[in-house]
Amino acid sequence: MSRHATPPMSTRLLRSYVGGEWRTATDEGTPLHDAATGEEIARISSTGIDMRAALEYGRRVGGPALRELTFHQRAALLKALASHLREHRDELYALSTRTGATRSDTMVDVDGGIGVLFSYSSKGRRELPNDTVYLDGAVEPLSKGGTFVGRHIGTPLRGVSVQINAFNFPVWGPLEKFAPAFLAGVPSLVKPASQTAYLTEKLVELMLSSGLLPEGSLQLVCGSAGDLLDHVTEQDLVSFTGSAATARKLRARPAVVRNAVRFNAEADSLNCSILGPDATPGTAEFDLFVKQLVTEMTVKAGQKCTAIRRAFVPAELIDAVQEAACERLGRVTVGNPANEDVRMGALASLEQREEVRRSLKALSDAGRVVFGDPDHVDVVDADAERGAFLSPVLLRADDPERAEPHEVEAFGPVSTLLPYTSTEQVVELAARGQGSLVGSVVTGDADFGRDVVLGAAPWHGRMLVLDADDAKESTGHGSPLPMLVHGGPGRAGGGEELGGIRAVLHHLQRTAVQASPKVLTAVGNSWVPGAPRSEGVHPFRKSLAELRIGDSVVAGPRTVTDADVAHFAEFTGDTFYAHTDPKAAEANPLFGGIVAHGYLVVSFAAGLFVSPEPGPVLANYGLENLRFLTPVKPGDELTVTLTCKQITPRENADYGEVRWDADVTNAAGESVAKYDVLTLVAKETAQ
Ligand code: NAP
Numbered sequence: 001m002s003r004h005a006t007p008p009m010s011t012r013l014l015r016s017y018v019g020g021e022w023r024t025a026t027d028e029g030t031p032l033h034d035a036a037t038g039e040e041i042a043r044i045s046s047t048g049i050d051m052r053a054a055l056e057y058g059r060r061v062g063g064p065a066l067r068e069l070t071f072h073q074r075a076a077l078l079k080a081l082a083s084h085l086r087e088h089r090d091e092l093y094a095l096s097t098r099t100g101a102t103r104s105d106t107m108v109d110v111d112g113g114i115g116v117l118f119s120y121s122s123k124g125r126r127e128l129p130n131d132t133v134y135l136d137g138a139v140e141p142l143s144k145g146g147t148f149v150g151r152h153i154g155t156p157l158r159g160v161s162v163q164i165n166a167f168n169f170p171v172w173g174p175l176e177k178f179a180p181a182f183l184a185g186v187p188s189l190v191k192p193a194s195q196t197a198y199l200t201e202k203l204v205e206l207m208l209s210s211g212l213l214p215e216g217s218l219q220l221v222c223g224s225a226g227d228l229l230d231h232v233t234e235q236d237l238v239s240f241t242g243s244a245a246t247a248r249k250l251r252a253r254p255a256v257v258r259n260a261v262r263f264n265a266e267a268d269s270l271n272c273s274i275l276g277p278d279a280t281p282g283t284a285e286f287d288l289f290v291k292q293l294v295t296e297m298t299v300k301a302g303q304k305c306t307a308i309r310r311a312f313v314p315a316e317l318i319d320a321v322q323e324a325a326c327e328r329l330g331r332v333t334v335g336n337p338a339n340e341d342v343r344m345g346a347l348a349s350l351e352q353r354e355e356v357r358r359s360l361k362a363l364s365d366a367g368r369v370v371f372g373d374p375d376h377v378d379v380v381d382a383d384a385e386r387g388a389f390l391s392p393v394l395l396r397a398d399d400p401e402r403a404e405p406h407e408v409e410a411f412g413p414v415s416t417l418l419p420y421t422s423t424e425q426v427v428e429l430a431a432r433g434q435g436s437l438v439g440s441v442v443t444g445d446a447d448f449g450r451d452v453v454l455g456a457a458p459w460h461g462r463m464l465v466l467d468a469d470d471a472k473e474s475t476g477h478g479s480p481l482p483m484l485v486h487g488g489p490g491r492a493g494g495g496e497e498l499g500g501i502r503a504v505l506h507h508l509q510r511t512a513v514q515a516s517p518k519v520l521t522a523v524g525n526s527w528v529p530g531a532p533r534s535e536g537v538h539p540f541r542k543s544l545a546e547l548r549i550g551d552s553v554v555a556g557p558r559t560v561t562d563a564d565v566a567h568f569a570e571f572t573g574d575t576f577y578a579h580t581d582p583k584a585a586e587a588n589p590l591f592g593g594i595v596a597h598g599y600l601v602v603s604f605a606a607g608l609f610v611s612p613e614p615g616p617v618l619a620n621y622g623l624e625n626l627r628f629l630t631p632v633k634p635g636d637e638l639t640v641t642l643t644c645k646q647i648t649p650r651e652n653a654d655y656g657e658v659r660w661d662a663d664v665t666n667a668a669g670e671s672v673a674k675y676d677v678l679t680l681v682a683k684e685t686a687q
Pocket of ligand 1: 191223249
C-alpha cells in the first residue's frame with residue numbers, strides 16, 4: 001500500500017481516499033476501458049484498504065466535525081461546494097465522454113448532481129433549524145396538568161453513511177446520496193461502481209480540493225467493497241443503488257441483519273408509460289408520448305433506472321404508435337459521444353452490451369423487434385465493435401399477459417410496446433412490474449389520469465401525468481428531482497432516496513422525549529408551553545445577541561366594543577353577518593350573537609404587544625398555525641402573552657428569524673386565539 005499527500009497523476013491505478021489520505025493499491029488492478037474507443041483508461045483495485053479502519057475514521061473524525069456544525073452551516077457548505085464543482089465542471093465533462101455519455105447525457109449527470117447540492121442547501125436553510133437538533137412534529141400533551149409532555153426529536157446517527165453506487169450516474173449518483181447525509185451531519189463513504197469509478201474519483205478529488213469539507217466527512221473506496229459490510233454497526237447506514245440481485249445479497253449480509261442497519265435500496269425497475277385512449281394521432285398527447293418514449297430509450301443510451309421499459313398503448317392505437325416511434329428512432333444517430341451530431345453514445349462497457357443482448361434474447365421470446373438490430377448498428381465517427389455501441393431496440397409484444405416484458409430489465413436503449421383494452425387492465429399490467437420507480441400517463445383526460453394514478457400509485461414511487469398543459473415545463477418521466485421522492489416499492493428496492501428533507505431524516509434517529517416543559521424546552525432549544533417565561537425588558541428591544549428563549553411580554557387587557565366591531569367591518573369591508581347583523585348572528589349556532597372578527601382579535605393583539613419605536617425587530621413576515629378557539633364578543637377583555645419560542649440566526653445576514661408563541665386570552669383565562677408570529681430581528685442592536 002503506498003500513500004501520497006498529493007496523488008501522482010501519472011498513475012493509472014485509481015486511488016481511494018480513506019483515513020485522511022489518498023491511497024493506491026499495490027497490485028495491478030483490473031483494467032477499465034473507454035466506452036466508445038475501447039482504450040484502457042485506468043485500472044482499479046481496493047486491495048489492501050482497511051475497510052474497518054475507514055469506517056472507524058469516519059465515525060471518529062468525520063462525525064464529530066460535522067456535528068459541531070448546525071444544519072444551516074452544513075447547508076452553506078453544500079452551496080459553496082456546488083459553486084466550486086460548477087467552476088470545475090469542464091474537468092468532469094471531459095472525463096464523462098469516456099463513459100459513453102454525450103454532452104447532453106453529461107449535463108444530466110454532472111449539472112443534475114450539482115443541482116442536487118444546491119437544492120439541499122436551500123432546503124436545509126428554509127426547512128431545518130439553525131441548530132443541531134431536528135424537531136419532528138408538534139409537542140404532544142401527555143397529562144391533564146400540562147407538566148408532562150412529549151415530542152419527537154431527530155439527532156444524527158453516530159456512524160457512517162456507506163454509499164454504494166451504480167455505474168450509470170458516476171456524478172449525480174454519489175452527490176444525490178452525499179448531500180442529505182452531509183446535511184444531516186453524517187459522514188459519507190462513497191463506493192462507486194467499478195466500471196465508471198474514474199469519473200467519481202475525479203469528482204471526489206474536486207470535492208476534497210475545495211477545502212470546504214470537514215476532515216473525515218467524505219471518503220472514497222475505488223474497487224471492490226471487500227469486507228466493508230462486515231463492519232457496519234447499528235449507527236451506520238447503507239445506501240445502495242444497483243441491481244435488485246445485488247441489493248438482495250447485500251441486505252442479507254450478517255452484520256446488516258444482526259445490527260438492523262438501515263438499508264436504503266434503489267434497484268432496477270420496469271417502469272411504464274401509459275398512453276390514454278383520448279390521445280389519438282394528431283393530438284398533442286400522442287406526440288408527447290412518442291417523443292418521451294424515444295427520449296427515455298436514448299438518453300444515457302437507456303442506462304437509466306427510470307427509463308421507460310414498458311409502453312402501454314390502447315390496442316387500437318398500437319400500430320400508429322409503432323409507426324411514429326420507429327420514424328423518430330430512425331432519426332437517432334449513434335456514435336462517438338464527443339461528436340456533436342451524435343444523439344446517442346455508447347453503453348458503459350462491452351460487458352454491459354453483452355448483458356443487454358442477453359436480456360433482449362429473453363424479451364424476444366414474448367415480442368418481436370420492430371425497430372433496431374441488437375447485433376448491428378451504424379455508428380458515426382467511431383468503431384462499432386471496439387466501442388460498446390448498440391442500436392435502440394423497440395419490441396412489440398401483442399400479448400401483454402406474457403411474463404417477460406414485466407420481469408426482464410434490459411438496461412440499455414430498449415423498450416417494449418404492449419396493448420391494453422381497459423383502464424382496469426392497464427392498471428393491473430402496470431402493477432405486474434412488482435414495484436417501480438416511476439410511471440407516466442400521457443393523456444388529456446383528467447379522469448383517466450386520476451384513475452390510473454390512484455390505481456397504480458401503490459406500485460410506484462413517482463407518477464407523472466403529462467399533457468399539453470404541463471409538457472412545456474415538465475421535467476419529464478426519467479428525471480428524479482431532489483425535492484420529490486426517488487425510490488419505489490418492491491422490485492425497485494423499497495427505498496426513498498430523495499424527497500426533500502425526508503432524505504435527511506433517514507440519517508437521523510427519531511427519539512420520543514417525554515419530560516416536563518422546562519426540560520423539553522432545553523432539549524429542543526424551542527419554548528414549550530408550560531416552561532418558564534421571563535418578563536422584564538420588552539423582548540422587541542432585544543437583539544438576537546440578547547434575546548433568550550422564554551423571554552416574553554404580557555400586554556392588555558383591552559376591551560372589545562360594539563363600535564370596534566362595526567368600525568372594523570366598515571373599514572375592511574368584511575361585513576359578514578356575524579359581525580354586523582344582530583338578528584342573523586343570533587341565529588348562528590356557533591356564535592349566538594355578534595362576534596368580533598378573528599382578524600380584529602389578531603390586530604388588537606399586535607397593537608398590545610408591539611414596541612413601536614425603531615429597534616432590533618425589523619419586520620413581521622407572517623403568522624403560522626393560527627387558530628381562533630373561542631368567540632370574542634363585544635365587552636370581552638383581551639390579554640396577549642407573547643413568548644420567544646425559537647431563534648434562527650441566518651448564516652449570511654446580520655439578522656435572523658424569531659418565532660414567537662402568541663396566546664390571546666379573555667377575562668376568564670380561556671385562549672381565544674393561538675398562533676406563531678414570525679419576525680426578522682437584527683443580530684446586534686444598532687449603535
Ligand atoms: P450492480 O452490479 O448491482 O452494482 C451496483 C453496485 O454494487 C456497484 O457499486 C458494485 O460494485 C456494488 N457491488 C456489487 N457487488 C457487491 C458486493 N458483494 N459488495 C458490495 N458492493 C457490491 O449494478 P450496476 O450494474 O452497477 O447498475 C445497474 C443496475 O442498477 C440496473 O439494474 C439499474 O436498474 C440499477 N439502477 C438503479 C437506480 C435507482 O436509482 N434505482 C439507479 C441506477 C441504476 P462493483 O461495480 O465494483 O462491482
